[in-house]
Amino acid sequence: MxxxxxxxxxxxxxxxxxxxxxxxxxxxxxxxxxxxxxxxxxxxxxxxxxxxxxxxxxxxxxxxINVTEFFRNPSQWDILEKQIFPLLLQKKRTIKIWSAACSTGDEPYSLAMVLSQFLPLHQISILATDLDLEVLEKAKKGQYIARNLTNIPKEFRDKYITEKNGLFTINDTLKQCITFKQHDLLKDPYPSNMDLIVCRNVMIYFTEEAKKEIYLHFHKAMAEDGILFVGSTEQIIMCQDYGLEPYKIFFYQKKGVKR
Ligand SMILES: C[S@@+](CC[C@H](N)C(=O)[O-])C[C@H]1O[C@@H](n2cnc3c(N)ncnc32)[C@H](O)[C@@H]1O
Structure with missing residues (x-):
């Protein structure tokens, strides 16, 4: 064979x-x-x-390849907090967020923590998807070992994580902000009207053709002026071809209609 x-x-x-x-x-x-x-x-x-x-x-x-971590590349999370969330919340009272290829949940939980500084938890709703059912089960459980928590700011740890017998569990109040669901970026229908799509460290595994398809789908899935947050080796060359404009490094904004 x-x-x-x-x-x-x-x-x-x-x-x-x-x-x-x-x-x-x-x-x-x-x-x-x-x-x-x-x-x-x-x-x-x-x-x-x-x-x-x-x-x-x-x-x-x-x-x-499920490698992930909370607040992966912290300086980019700083931009998210200081510039992207304020921008998105200028026009809307609440925002739709999708963490695509979320692995064991570290990324969507990080998003919920940061956003909780701007909105009450009951107003936060994050869709978090991955292809792999096993990582989604882990994500739903929200249990981590100390090593996973290194990048989480202390104030968030104190507020949203409980330790028992060396295991660190995300509190239910934060878990409730997130809906975990299986989704294959290559074949499943995409959600719509997303103000923020976070898709990091998965595009590197795809062929150029597959990436093009996915960027076009992302464009459709985004609300006008929505933001796409990508991984640190995943800058989008010719992003204008997908109706996206660079906003900050690793952040793209949907502008106008695809050419
Ligand atoms: C390296 S992890 C990235 C996790 C997280 N986004 C981060 O940056 O830390 C890549 C994830 O992509 C998922 N993945 C791979 N192929 C996929 C596909 N076709 N559709 C959705 N998720 C996929 C894997 O299951 C894995 O959890």
């Missing part, structure tokens, strides 16, 4: 379309997990995935 056939089988088995992910990187990663499982090659590994649910979930989790 070659890589092309493997991709087709994975699509049937998981609905994940590997065609949209950068090929060299994927092949390298899949090669490594095949080796780790002591399989002979694609066919042998596929047999394992079909017969063993745990191996299949491990494969999905490995493939989707």
């Amino acid at each position: 070659n890589y092309e056939d493997f991709k087709k089988q994975i699509l049937l088995l998981t609905t994940i379309d590997l065609n949209a992910y950068k090929e060299n990187q994927m092949k390298r990663r899949i090669g490594a997990i095949i080796k780790k499982n002591q399989c002979e090659g694609y066919e042998d590994y596929l047999r394992l995935l079909k017969n063993n649910k745990t191996s299949l979930q491990d494969f999905i989790t490995y493939l989707t």
Whole structure:
């Protein structure tokens, strides 16, 4: 079995379309997990995935690269707090936020913490999505170890996190601000009228064609003057082609209609 056939089988088995992910990187990663499982090659590994649910979930989790952290790249969160939220709240009393590819929830919880300085918690509603059901379960639980909390400002830790036996849990009051849902950026319908879309550190894994499609979908999903917040290696070249204008570094604003 070659890589092309493997991709087709994975699509049937998981609905994940590997065609949209950068090929060299994927092949390298899949090669490594095949080796780790002591399989002979694609066919042998596929047999394992079909017969063993745990191996299949491990494969999905490995493939989707769930690395994340609270307040990842703190200086960008500073811009979000000092410039982006004030801008968005100038015209609206409440804002619609989508944290796309949210992994274990560190990002949407960080968003809720910052926004709680501007709005009462009951007015905050954040949609947080990811492809991987396993990380979404962790996100809903909202339980973390001390190492995960390093970047969280003390005032937020004191207010929104409770420690018990070395485990740190997000308080229900903050959890209630967030709706976690499975969503595949490559094939599911997008939400609409978002004032802020936060999509960071996932576009790097996609092919150029897949990225173009996603940016166009984001443009449609954004409210007029809405903001897209991207990862620190994910600046959008030719952003005007997607109806986006640079607002600050790593922040783009929807302006006008797509050309
Ligand atoms: C490296 S994490 C980034 C998490 C967070 N946004 C951050 O910047 O810290 C990438 C996430 O993208 C998710 N992902 C990968 N492919 C996806 C897809 N097609 N649709 C939605 N999420 C996807 C993975 O499951 C993973 O949780």
